[in-house]
Amino acid sequence: MRFVISVIDSQTRSPHSPEEIAAIDAINVEMVNAGYRVFAGGLDSPDSSAVFDYRVGSISKTDGPFKPGSEFFSGFWIIDVPNREIAEEFARKGSIACNRKVELRPLLG
Numbered sequence: 001m002r003f004v005i006s007v008i009d010s011q012t013r014s015p016h017s018p019e020e021i022a023a024i025d026a027i028n029v030e031m032v033n034a035g036y037r038v039f040a041g042g043l044d045s046p047d048s049s050a051v052f053d054y055r056v057g058s059i060s061k062t063d064g065p066f067k068p069g070s071e072f073f074s075g076f077w078i079i080d081v082p083n084r085e086i087a088e089e090f091a092r093k094g095s096i097a098c099n100r101k102v103e104l105r106p107l108l109g
Contacts, residue, residue: 008073040078043074045072074100
């Protein structure tokens with residue numbers, strides 16, 4: 001079963017502390033050693049994003065985030081685990097390590 005664990009950040013948060021970075025690194029090592037991590041990555045600020053829309057036959061580009069707000073995804077893990085319970089455990093560990101909320105969502109396809 002594949003899942004995405006998305007890290008939810010806010011514009012007012014400070015960068016990760018050295019302790020948080022060490023804890024995040026430890027989770028990555030645990031996921032890799034267990035053979036569960038498919039991919040992990042961080043995302044730049046929503047201010048650096050652009051939204052493209054071609055639904056009406058001509059391209060529309062808007063600078064900035066898809067949905068303005070004080071919270072945004074700042075990183076994610078894609079994991080492939082035997083069951084949801086393991087995914088929930090890594091989501092819990094991710095929230096603790098990052099000191100942020102996370103969202104766990106099944107990956108389709």
